[in-house]
Amino acid sequence: MTEFRSVVAATGEPNGPALAVHGPPDVAAACAAAAAAFDTYRATSRAARAAFLEGIAAEILAIGDPLIEAAMQESGLPRVRLEGERGRTVGQLRMFADVVRAGAWQQLRIDPALPERQPLPRPDLRLRMIPVGPVAVFGASNFPLAFSTAGGDTAAALAAGCPVVVKGHPAHPRTGELVAGAIARAVAAHGLPAGVFGHLVGPSNELGAALVQDPRIAAVGFTGSRAGGLALLRLAQQRPVPIPVYAEMASINPVLLLPAALAARGAALGTAFAGSLTMGAGQFCTNPGLVLAIDGAGLDAFLVAASEAVRSAPAQTMLTGGIADAYARGVATLEALPGVETLATGAQGEARQGHAALFRTAATTFLAEQALGHEVFGASSVIVVCADEAELRAVLDSLEGQLTATLHMEASDEALAVRLLPLLERKAGRILANGWPTGVEVCHAMVHGGPFPATSDPRTTSVGSLAIDRFLRPVSYQNLSAAVLPPELRDEARGDGAPRLIDGQPAH
Amino acid sequence: MTEFRSVVAATGEPNGPALAVHGPPDVAAACAAAAAAFDTYRATSRAARAAFLEGIAAEILAIGDPLIEAAMQESGLPRVRLEGERGRTVGQLRMFADVVRAGAWQQLRIDPALPERQPLPRPDLRLRMIPVGPVAVFGASNFPLAFSTAGGDTAAALAAGCPVVVKGHPAHPRTGELVAGAIARAVAAHGLPAGVFGHLVGPSNELGAALVQDPRIAAVGFTGSRAGGLALLRLAQQRPVPIPVYAEMASINPVLLLPAALAARGAALGTAFAGSLTMGAGQFCTNPGLVLAIDGAGLDAFLVAASEAVRSAPAQTMLTGGIADAYARGVATLEALPGVETLATGAQGEARQGHAALFRTAATTFLAEQALGHEVFGASSVIVVCADEAELRAVLDSLEGQLTATLHMEASDEALAVRLLPLLERKAGRILANGWPTGVEVCHAMVHGGPFPATSDPRTTSVGSLAIDRFLRPVSYQNLSAAVLPPELRDEARGDGAPRLIDGQPAH
Incomplete structure (x- = not known):
């Protein structure tokens, strides 16, 4: 086995001693502990589970600067970005605590018995959402905090009542270890079984494969490459009992420059676009890798x-x-494509650094060359010049599924935007105007998801409060006596603050 | 190509002339029409879509007795059952009309802009559910009306705003044709594009395969055999763009006789159980194919x-x-298993008839013999006698996923029921007490679904109003002007009756 070490992103130098590596027995032990903890954990009250999530947030903050320093070393990302990312990580744990307390995620529904109904009486039926079971979460390389050990998937799964086993990303093992320790301390402090959270580290793909194949795992969250996501999806589908995989994979996030916006502020848009493109070395799922413009004033x-x-x-x-x-390989491929002009490249750096790259091509070339529609992860983007609306529509129609689609527009572009909207909705999970896709707000109305291959399951989001739905399934209870019914479905639970539908009508 | 005919279920005799059979060009034409109709259909108002669903119900009723007679001939089911099933079919279309009007399925969420927020302003974010796209529905053999051409999947998909292409079940082509005609008349009467509904018939599996593989199909609903469901699932997963398959497949629906209930009313339970087992020749997804009892008084x-x-x-x-x-093969297999006693068989009938069959075995035999846990579609059931609670739990734990689990219990069984409930929830989509699983109420709190292989996706139900969620996906809109926003997300739509979350808080 090759040695596994934390590595300084900027230099490739080892960052401390060789690290212990987990293997199949550790996977089995973590999954067994998660399965054993499941019923206890899912039976926690909304208040207790919310307090636990807030406890994780507090423990992460309590690590202090060593967490930021470890993440800076391992990711090469700057301090201000990582401090912001820590705030987001803590914020989403707290948001899920509020969501858990409010209780709407339970989707309580009560259809009372109708004993006099003809020709047959109606039984008493009550429905709630329950957690699916232990969840495997794969940490992402590009958000060592907010999409990793205690990231969105972990927070959503824990909020739903699912134990979590994290496969830490091998690019930031020290950061992951610090965060895993914080979660473990919160688990202990809140009197929960240790199996509520497991953490596996190692450099091999076999580790993740074993995790997805473990029969006790009920769902998978993943953020990473298309090849990695598809490999996990295949493994999950080939299990004796297939399980859902929520893989966020590849997106080039088309930005549409509508004619009036381009005419009114072409230069300003160009500068702002480059800022979004090069932020964080372009290492965002929502990086604007494709710009579509109709040829005209301002281009x-x-x-x-x-x-x-x-x-x-x-x-x-x-x-x-x-x-x-x-x-570097992706940029070289684009540079070599016939019909693709290299408009500009940024300063060349040292090894392990990336330089920005901007290309231009015609719609006809884009439509003929599939490689132009593939994600190059980093600060590279292709500008496609379309002759008219029909060509713009043809290019959009040729795209695979996307996380985002962006419109830059003026009031006089609105009619065109309205015509394009149905197509954009079929292609993307989020549609934004006069901004840049790289900011992803953590809130109730966010969708960070989209049609394949942006994600493997466009019916959900990985960011925002709606993400809790990924890890829930409905169960119906018919004619159960109050003593046997789950507490939240008993008549006396009415008024506990959780919304419910009674005979299909909203009630509290 | 072999001739395709409607067949009289009771005799196997042809029922009218040879029928036209659809092939790949018809699949392509139906899917193209559905894709072309999608944006128009999904833009219909809630009121218009609800009226359309009610229009389908009215057109089905307007067929009158010829529909019942065709279904009787083709299915062998009795008149009273089919009249009831027609009522259910019409009832669920009307229920979805009410659901569409109420608007909660849109899951509207608005997080207003916070321009003053530090360190960064929050954009305006608004979310709604949109339909996934054209849906392929496979009619079931055992419910020629309620789970077929205009059955639950069709009603839910149309309610969600998805065009539907039905692959009619080859066992009831005349019934299917009558219902398809009713839907087509409603489509025309409501001024909708003809592609909103397509109907394909033929005896070959290739027809269904072509439908699932068509790139314009976005989701699949299926009720049928495990082999059939898994074949469609595999095809859907191997597409360049994988799509969700909602397949309802195999369930043996364990019925637990808890000790006090057994002691108090063993004989009455035995008679009632046989009634549920033999109803409709046992051809229900929720047929009680497994009875678990702890040895003791009343057994x-x-x-x-x-x-x-x-x-x-x-x-x-x-x-x-x-x-x-x-x-007949399934019953013969059970009869031949060592350690399995044939308790009783019903009257032997003619060819194409089934006779009831009841078996008994010990928990140890059940745990050692996988075949005892497989569904035999029809009026066959296995009674497993367990020595104690631990053995009962071991048998339950060994089961695959189920649509239902039933408890027969008295007040003094409640402590045991509470102990078993977490395990039952992990195994089944619906848990019922002191009734029989064969009645499936169409309402808001119903779950007709469950863990694999009961279904391919336990996150949903195929019966009840929650089924609309299968065919929806979320889209987020960021900083779109009112003129571009979908109407239901504009500020002025507040008060249109649809519930919405504003900053996560319920509002109307």
Whole structure:
């Protein structure tokens, strides 16, 4: 077995001693503990579970600066970004605590008995959502805090009442270990079984494969590459009992420059676009990797400003050597494509750094060359110039599923936007106007998801309060006596604050 | 190509002339029409869509007795059952009309902008559910009306705003054609594009395979055999763009006789059980194919009464010759198993009829013999006698996922029921007390679903108003102007009756 170490992202140098690596027996032990903890954990009250989530947030904050420093070393991301990411991580745990307390996630429904109904009486039927079971979460490389050990999937699954087994991302094992320790302390402090949270680390794909194949795992959350997500999806589907995989994979996030916006502020849009493109070395799922413009006034100004900003963009350390290499290969592929013009590249850096890259092509070329529609993870983007609305629509129609679609528009573009909206809805999980897709708000109305291959399951989101639904399934109870019914479905629970439907009508 | 005809279930005789059979070009045409109709159909108002669903119900009723007669001939089911099933079919269309009007299915969420928030302003975010796209529905053999052409999946998908392409069950083509005609008349009467509903008929599996593989199909609803469901699931997963399959497949629906209930009314339970077992020749997804009892007072009385009732049960025509043959093979397999006692069999009938069959075995035998846990579709059931609670729990734990689990219990059984409930919840979608699983109420709190292999997706139900969620996915809109926003998400839509969450708080 090769040695497994934490690595300094900027240099590739080892960052401390060799680390213990988990193997199949550890997977089995973590899953057995999770399964054993499941019924106890899911029986916790809403108040107790919410307090536990808040306890995790407090324990993460209590680590203090060592957490930020470990994440900076391992990811190469700057302090201000990671401090913000920690705030987001803690914030989403607290949001889920509020969601758990409010109780709407239980989807309580009561259809009282109708003993006099003809020709047959109606029995008493009551429904609630219960958690699906132990959940496997794969930490992402690009958000070592907010999409990783205690990230969105972990928070949503714990909120739903599911024990979680995290497969930590091998690019940030020290960061992951610190966060896992914080969760374990909260588990203990709240008197929960240790199996509520498990943490597995190691460099091999076999570790994750064993986790997905363990019969006690009921669902999988993953954020990463298309190849990685599809491999896990295949394993999950080939199990004797198939399970859902929520994999967030590949998206190039088309940005549409509508004619009036382009004419009114082409240069400003170009500069702002480059800022969104190069932020964080472009290592966002929602990075704007595709720009669609109808040829016309303002396009040249956009191209000039965007090119200028890209040329002056510094090289940035990428998350891992592997990601930097893959980015360089992706850029080289685009540079070599016939009909694709390299508009600008940013400053070349050292090994493990990425430079921004901007390309331009015609719609006809884009439609003929599949590689132009594939994600290059990093600060690379392709501008597709369309002759008219029909060509713009053809390019959109050719796209695979996306996390986001962005419209830059003025009031006089509204009619065009309305015509395009149905197509955009079929292609993306979030549609935004006059902004950039790289900011993902954690709130109730967020969808961070979308049609395949943006995700493996467009019926859900990985960010925001709706994510709790991923890890729930409905159970119906017919004619159970009050002593046997789950407490929240008993008549006396009415008024506990959780909304319920009685005969289909909202009630509290 | 072999000739395709409607067949009289009772005799196997042809029922009218050879029928036209659809092939791949018809699949492509139906899917193209559905895709072309999608944006128009999903843009219908709640009121218009609800009226359309009610229009389908009215057109089905307007067919009158010829529909009942066709279904009687093709299914062998009796008039009273089919009249009841028609009522259910019409009732669930009307229920979905009410659901569509009420609007909660849209899951509207609005998080207003917070321009002053530090360190970054929050954009305006609004979320709604949109339909997934054209849905393929496979009609079931055992409910020629309520789970077929205009059955639950069709009603839920149309309610969600999805065009539907039905692959009619080859066992009832005339019934299907009559219902398809009713739907088509409603489509025309409500001014909708014809592609909102398509109907394909033919005897080959290739027809269904082509439908699931068509790139325009976005989801699949299926009720039928485990082999059939798994085949469609595999096809759907192997598509370039995988799609969800909601397959309801195999369930043996364990019935637990708890000790006090058994002691108090063993004989009455035995008689009632046999009634549930033999109803409709046992051809229900929720047929009680497994009875679990702890050895003790009342067990003998139960066995005697159940055996007596089964012995006096008449043979009944089964839905198709193939189903009758498969049932006979399944019963023969059970009869031949070592350690399995044949307690009673019903009257032997003619070809294409099934006779009831009741078996008894010990928990140790059940745990050692996988075949005892497999569904035999028809009026066959196995009684497993357990020595104690631990053995009962071991048998339950060994079961695959189920649609239902039933408890027969007295007040003094409640402590045991409470102990068993978490295990039952992990195994089944519906848990009922002191009744029989064969009645499935169409209402808001129903779950007709459950863990694999009862269904391929336990996160949903195929019966009841919650089924609409199968065919929806969330989309988020960020900073869109009112003119571009979908109407239901505009500020002025507040008060339109649909519930919404504003900043996570319920509002109307």
